[in-house]
Amino acid sequence: MKLSYKLKVYANKGKIGVLETLARFWQKKVNYYINFYWKAPDWELKLNKPPKEFRGSGSKLENLASVKAWQTVKSIRNKKRGQKDKPVFRKDEFELDETLFTFENFTTKEFDFWIKSYSGKRGGRIAIPFKKHRRLNYWLNKGARLQKTVKFKKVNNNWYAIVYLQPKKVKTKQNVPVVGIDIDYTNGAVDSAGNIWFDKEWVALRKRTKWREYKNGNNPLKQAFNRLAKTLVNTYRCHFALEKLNFKGKKGRSKKFRRDYKNLPYGYLARRLETLAHLEGFQVVRVNPAGTSQTCPVCGFKSRENRNGDYFKCKDCGFKNQADVVGATNIALRASLRYRFQPVVAQAVAEEWGRQGIQPPLEYFAVCTPPQSRPPADFRRCDPLCHTYLTTCG
Numbered sequence: 013m014k015l016s017y018k019l020k021v022y023a024n025k026g027k028i029g030v031l032e033t034l035a036r037f038w039q040k041k042v043n044y045y046i047n048f049y050w051k052a053p054d055w056e057l058k059l060n061k062p063p064k065e066f067r068g069s070g071s072k073l074e075n076l077a078s079v080k081a082w083q084t085v086k087s088i089r090n091k092k093r094g095q096k097d098k099p100v101f102r103k104d105e106f107e108l109d110e111t112l113f114t115f116e117n118f119t120t121k122e123f124d125f126w127i128k129s130y131s132g133k134r135g136g137r138i139a140i141p142f143k144k145h146r147r148l149n150y151w152l153n154k155g156a157r158l159q160k161t162v163k164f165k166k167v168n169n170n171w172y173a174i175v176y177l178q179p180k181k182v183k184t185k186q187n188v189p190v191v192g193i194d195i196d197y198t199n200g201a202v203d204s205a206g207n208i209w210f211d212k213e214w215v216a217l218r219k220r221t222k223w224r225e226y227k228n229g230n231n232p233l234k235q236a237f238n239r240l241a242k243t244l245v246n247t248y249r250c251h252f253a254l255e256k257l258n259f260k261g262k263k264g265r266s267k268k269f270r271r272d273y274k275n276l277p278y279g280y281l282a283r284r285l286e287t288l289a290h291l292e293g294f295q296v297v298r299v300n301p302a303g304t305s306q307t308c309p310v311c312g313f314k315s316r317e318n319r320n321g322d323y324f325k326c327k328d329c330g331f332k333n334q335a336d337v338v339g340a341t342n343i344a345l346r347a348s349l350r351y352r353f354q355p356v357v358a359q360a361v362a363e364e365w366g367r368q369g370i371q372p373p374l375e376y377f378a379v380c381t382p383p384q385s386r387p388p389a390d391f392r393r394c395d396p397l398c399h400t401y402l403t404t405c406g
């Protein structure tokens with residue numbers, strides 16, 4: 013997995029001028045080569061790079077532009093078969109590889125990171141100053157490596173350099189329980205320990221920002237999802253189980269539904285959680301969601317009548333709980349059976365098992381008291397190998 017970070021370019025007019033010139037050159041050349049490669053037959057486009065004799069013979073930058081053009085043509089041929097119009101490259105950006113720039117860690121009063129970049133002349137270099145930001149430093153300290161490629165890009169009249177990081181490989185953690193998470197766009201995210209995350213804020217935020225447009229994907233809802241994913245990973249420090257995404261489309265839904273959920277980034281939270289968990293060595297597994305909110309997690313009785321809106325009551329054993337918590341618990345139970353993880357379940361579920369004298373269909377349990385709004389600070393002290401599901405941990 014690759015991380016990318018955008019760093020602001022702090023340079024004087026002269027240097028910005030150089031970047032502008034390079035971007036114009038890049039744009040011209042990419043379009044020139046797209047024109048050229050557009051006629052290439054499909055079998056030839058299977059290659060990763062254009063054949064040597066068709067690559068730019070001029071400067072190294074032209075060579076890279078030709079590779080970019082090749083990839084553009086290739087991706088369009090692969091994705092949109094039958095597109096007749098030739099693509100046109102209009103972005104203000106260009107990419108450099110290791111032969112055309114170097115990173116310099118050199119600290120002055122204001123700047124602590126420099127890129128010595130190609131200046132457009134043979135052998136010429138310009139030094140462009142940057143400031144490392146918190147997240148970049150965080151990953152560098154964790155042993156991530158900077159990739160040997162950089163992209164300069166103009167966004168809203170400001171120049172940025174996009175750098176790529178390869179995080180250090182983390183071993184998957186062993187002996188960690190699994191928390192089931194039910195992502196629901198009316199209740200937010202609900203987990204199998206009984207926490208409902210973010211419900212009110214989520215709805216309010218969505219209402220407030222429903223009609224706004226955001227550039228560069230800086231949607232406040234996405235930012236809120238980012239925060240939530242981070243909180244979940246930091247709170248539980250364990251594996252996560254999610255539903256396999258089979259819904260998440262708006263087709264065939266009522267007009268009200270489509271209007272209310274107009275600009276929700278479907279699947280974004282799940283993807284974000286996956287990324288962040290992997291970086292820490294936790295697994296994210298997906299289970300079949302069929303019937304998760306209609307099945308009783310205590311006795312296993314499945315019926316559509318068990319659920320009434322947000323309220324779940326088992327028609328067989330009488331177990332009561334919030335419907336999404338039941339869904340999340342079932343997700344955790346399915347994941348634990350399939351992957352041999354211990355499920356984290358709410359106290360209420362474990363107590364019900366005890367009361368009914370039911371031997372749960374699993375080997376291990378980690379039972380935690382469901383906190384009211386935020387999980388308690390001592391949640392992490394819960395022994396992940398806690399077998400006695402009737403004792404309260406923490």
Ligand SMILES: [Zn+2]
Nearest residue numbers: 308311326329
């Ligand atoms: Zn039941």
